[in-house]
Amino acid sequence: MKLLKVMGIALGIAFTTGMASAQSVGKIRIAEADSFSAEDLPQLIAYARAKQRGVDIEVTALKSDDIAFQAVLNGQVDMGVGDSYEAIANLKAPIRNIYQIRKLAYVPVVDKTVYPDWKSLNGATFAVHARGSGTETMAQIMEKKAGIKFGKISYVPGSEVRVVAMQRGNIKATYLDLTSSKVLIDSDPKRFGALPVQDQDASDSTFYVSTQFLQKNQRAVQILMEELLKAVKATVADPSWPAAQRKELGLLPDLSAKEEAEITPYFQRAVAANIFPADGGGKVAAKADIDFLSQAGKLKPEVAGDLEAFWDFKPLEAAQKALQTQ
Numbered sequence: 001m002k003l004l005k006v007m008g009i010a011l012g013i014a015f016t017t018g019m020a021s022a023q024s025v026g027k028i029r030i031a032e033a034d035s036f037s038a039e040d041l042p043q044l045i046a047y048a049r050a051k052q053r054g055v056d057i058e059v060t061a062l063k064s065d066d067i068a069f070q071a072v073l074n075g076q077v078d079m080g081v082g083d084s085y086e087a088i089a090n091l092k093a094p095i096r097n098i099y100q101i102r103k104l105a106y107v108p109v110v111d112k113t114v115y116p117d118w119k120s121l122n123g124a125t126f127a128v129h130a131r132g133s134g135t136e137t138m139a140q141i142m143e144k145k146a147g148i149k150f151g152k153i154s155y156v157p158g159s160e161v162r163v164v165a166m167q168r169g170n171i172k173a174t175y176l177d178l179t180s181s182k183v184l185i186d187s188d189p190k191r192f193g194a195l196p197v198q199d200q201d202a203s204d205s206t207f208y209v210s211t212q213f214l215q216k217n218q219r220a221v222q223i224l225m226e227e228l229l230k231a232v233k234a235t236v237a238d239p240s241w242p243a244a245q246r247k248e249l250g251l252l253p254d255l256s257a258k259e260e261a262e263i264t265p266y267f268q269r270a271v272a273a274n275i276f277p278a279d280g281g282g283k284v285a286a287k288a289d290i291d292f293l294s295q296a297g298k299l300k301p302e303v304a305g306d307l308e309a310f311w312d313f314k315p316l317e318a319a320q321k322a323l324q325t326q
Contacts, residue, residue, distance in 0.1 A: 100281025225319035
């Protein structure tokens, strides 16, 4: 498998602050299933702060969750970001989730002149991000809850792409992230609207790690967990913090002025929606994820009660304990 390193040089430059006094703790190679945006700032800040504490963070951007998981499984990288549950279950892979990065926060949006409610979507086409994605699972669960059956699930990657498709009338119903749903509805409030959906705590993405790597690199992983927790706690306390840290650390230097101006409003919405778990998710996230995937028929009932088949809670618990003494 050829890994496409599109972030390594940028991260190496951006994360040099304070490195002169840092004692090397180890290296963590992380596979991401997407490129970075301002929404990832708590994560990027944690990478930068971990590097200042001696953890060499190397990030590789890949094309999909499946490829990222395979890279971890094959030992080409040490940790992955994304969705790992089905792959762990199907392959009985020696990989475990250790941290919930963010919760699912997608809004079901429709052309309400055509589909005013969930019932009206019976037999209709519903667009989601990709096969196996959180948006597909949410759509499948809402079919059951609303007592309907979509005529077709179509796959249109990227919330921004689905916004344009909605505006052009190419799709009529989909899930969008918080920012994109606001952009769409604000563009024509008489035409576009959001459907009601129940709150839930399932993950949009998690950190997962090779158990062999974790056993040999506990200190490096704990430092990363500590910095992730600190970054999220600071963001929840002050949604303007990520934007300020971005400038201090020189992160995402290529953002446009419009994207830069949207950073704090996004985190204000995200904090209000409780997207970023200040405790790293842990057992609450594990149970929510397994229940969520089981409802959609993606996990067999016999594995639903075995949280430790999918998670190792010790790294997060160690990081939480360390922060309590700081």
